[in-house]
Amino acid sequence: MTDSVTLLAIARRAVAQGADLLSSISPGAVHTKGDRDFVTELDLEIQRTVRLHLQSATPWAGFLGEETEGQATSESDTEYVWTLDPIDGTSNFIHGLPLCAVSLALLHDGKPKIGVIGAPFLGLEYYAGEGMGAFVNDELITTGTAQRLGDAIVSIGDYAVGDRADAANRERFALTRALAESVERVRMFGSAAVDLAWVAEGRTDGCIILSNKPWDMAAGVVIARESGAVVTDSDGREHSAVSRHTVAANPMISSELLRLISRALG
Numbered sequence: 001m002t003d004s005v006t007l008l009a010i011a012r013r014a015v016a017q018g019a020d021l022l023s024s025i026s027p028g029a030v031h032t033k034g035d036r037d038f039v040t041e042l043d044l045e046i047q048r049t050v051r052l053h054l055q056s057a058t059p060w061a062g063f064l065g066e067e068t069e070g071q072a073t074s075e076s077d078t079e080y081v082w083t084l085d086p087i088d089g090t091s092n093f094i095h096g097l098p099l100c101a102v103s104l105a106l107l108h109d110g111k112p113k114i115g116v117i118g119a120p121f122l123g124l125e126y127y128a129g130e131g132m133g134a135f136v137n138d139e140l141i142t143t144g145t146a147q148r149l150g151d152a153i154v155s156i157g158d159y160a161v162g163d164r165a166d167a168a169n170r171e172r173f174a175l176t177r178a179l180a181e182s183v184e185r186v187r188m189f190g191s192a193a194v195d196l197a198w199v200a201e202g203r204t205d206g207c208i209i210l211s212n213k214p215w216d217m218a219a220g221v222v223i224a225r226e227s228g229a230v231v232t233d234s235d236g237r238e239h240s241a242v243s244r245h246t247v248a249a250n251p252m253i254s255s256e257l258l259r260l261i262s263r264a265l266g
Contacts, residue, residue, distance in 0.1 A: 002058065004114065008129045011082075011104050011116045014053045015125070018046040018086060018102035019118035027094055040094065043067050046086035046102060054082050061106070066215040081107045085215040088117075089191030098122055103193040105218030110241035115219030117193045126197045126223050134200050134226035143228045143250035144202035146184075149260065152253050154179055155187040155195045157209035157246075171265055172210060178264035179208075192246070196220025199248045200227035206249035206257050208234070217246050230254040234261050 002010075027040035047065045054063060062078035066085045082104065087093050089100030098121035106114040117126040126141075128134035134141050146152040156176060160168035179186045187204065189195055193216070195207035200223045209217070212233075221239060224231050230251050233243035236258045249257045 004129045004132065007058070007106060008114050008116070008127060008132070010054070010057045011106060011114050012125070012127055014050045014057075015102050015104050015116040015118040017053060018050045018104075019120040019125075021046050021049060022087060022093070022100070022102060022118075023120035039067055040087070040090060042093075043086045043090060047084060050084055050086065050102070050104065051082075058082070064214060066213070079109060083107055083214040083218050085193065088193040088216060089189075092190045097190070099189050099191050099194050101191055101193040101197075103215065103219045105214070105222060107214065107218060107241075112214075112218040112222040115222035117197050117219050117223065119194065119197075124197075126200065126219075128200075128223040128226035130222060130226070132226065134223045136197075136201055141201045141227050143199065143224075144205045145252070146205040146250060147252045149182045149253055149256050150184060152183045152205035152257075153185050153187060153203075154183045154206040154208065154249075154257065155189055155198070155204050156207070157192060157195065157211060158188065158190055160210075168210070174266075175208060175210070175261065175264045178260050182260055192216040193220050196224045196246075196248055199229050199250070200224040202227075202250070205253055207247070208257075208261060209246040210234070210244075212239075212241075212243050212246050214241065221246070221248070224248045232258065234258070234265065 062081040064083040085103040088103045093100040101119040105112045113130045198204045229248045231239045231248045234245035
């Protein structure tokens, strides 16, 4: 078994390859996956490139990518699984918005142990390994210092699209209203990787994402935890692969933010 320092280096090289493609190649053909849900040719190319790198460096690990092409294993197939979102924030990327990233994590029995997020249009690389701290561009990072919601910047995940979006968005609208009435400012970045990384770095004080897909969340979760953030489900239980939602916040406002979520979601 390869040690954690080596695994983190492998992950950083893989994400660097993906980030280079993201920053230098146009989206190519854009295909529809569902209602207002898209995948580009570049998503697929990044996934193929990163997967080949990981297969060569860690042939004993499985792979779970967001895009179905080339997907070889499920989370239950092996003890160790790499999970990748080749472009987290595809809609942002298609429209020329810089808030998009390559997001890669290594799961061990479903728990993220290593995470790397490359946001090339912002010039940012975030990375962390369990017990190793969290970093941006090789500088150690920690969470923000807001001590109450009234002084906090909190981001929320995208509104729902597709089947049953109306029902899902009723929760999101209620949450948005509750936040607007309580926090300093509400933000929506359109990238779960950016949401979690910016909580880790202290650019924001919390984020609430009413979903939990491993390729979206795993890298950001380990980076946020290693920075000192509290990462939970919306009910306050420790975040895991089976959590319904993803909430991260600096420790000083975490409990207050979870109480707000409980009131808003009923």
